[in-house]
Amino acid sequence: MASPDPTEIASLEPAAVYASLEQADEREFAALIDDPASHEAVVDALARHMAGTFRSDRAGDLDAVIHVKLWDKPGGGYDHLELVIGGGTCVLADEPTRDPDLTLKVRPIDLRGILTGATGPRRLAMRGKLRVLGDLKLGMRLPELFAFDA
Incomplete structure (x- = not known):
C-alpha cells in the first residue's frame, strides 16, 4: 500500500480516515499521527470510531x-x-x-x-x-x- 498523504487524510471524512488507518502499517500510521497536517484528523477518526462501536x-x-x-x-x-x-x-x-x-x-x-x-x-x-x-x-x-x- 502507498503511504497515505497527510494533507489528503486531513481533507477526508472521519470514516474514510479510519478506513485508511486500518490499512496503514505502523510506520505509515506513525507518520500520519506525527504530522501536524493530519494529526487532528487521525485523532478525530479514532475517537469517532470508538464512540461508534458502542453497544x-x-x-x-x-x-x-x-x-x-x-x-x-x-x-x-x-x-x-x-x-x-x-x-x-x-x-x-x-x-x-x-x-x-x-x-x-x-x-x-x-x-x-x-x-x-x-x-x-x-x-x-x-x-x-x-x-x-x-x-x-x-x-x-x-x-x-x-x-x-x-
Whole structure:
C-alpha cells in the first residue's frame, strides 16, 4: 500500500480516515499521527470510531464519563477526548468538561490496535502501554461495551 498523504487524510471524512488507518502499517500510521497536517484528523477518526462501536444493548442504565488521553502529541502534551455514556448512547464531547469516571491513557498506535482488534486493552494494561485510572470495574467492561474489532 502507498503511504497515505497527510494533507489528503486531513481533507477526508472521519470514516474514510479510519478506513485508511486500518490499512496503514505502523510506520505509515506513525507518520500520519506525527504530522501536524493530519494529526487532528487521525485523532478525530479514532475517537469517532470508538464512540461508534458502542453497544447500547449491553450498557443497561449505565451513566459514565470516560476520558481518553492520547500520549505523544506533536509538540508535546496529549490529546484529551471525552466519551459520555447515558440513556443508551455514547456521545463524543467537543471538549472534555466533566469529571471522568474512568480515564484511559494510551498512545494512538495502541488505541488503533484496540479498535481494530489487533490487541486487547487488558493485554496493553499488563504490558504498561495502557493506564487505567478511576473506576476499574468500568474499565473491565470496555470490551463488553464497545465492539473494538468492528
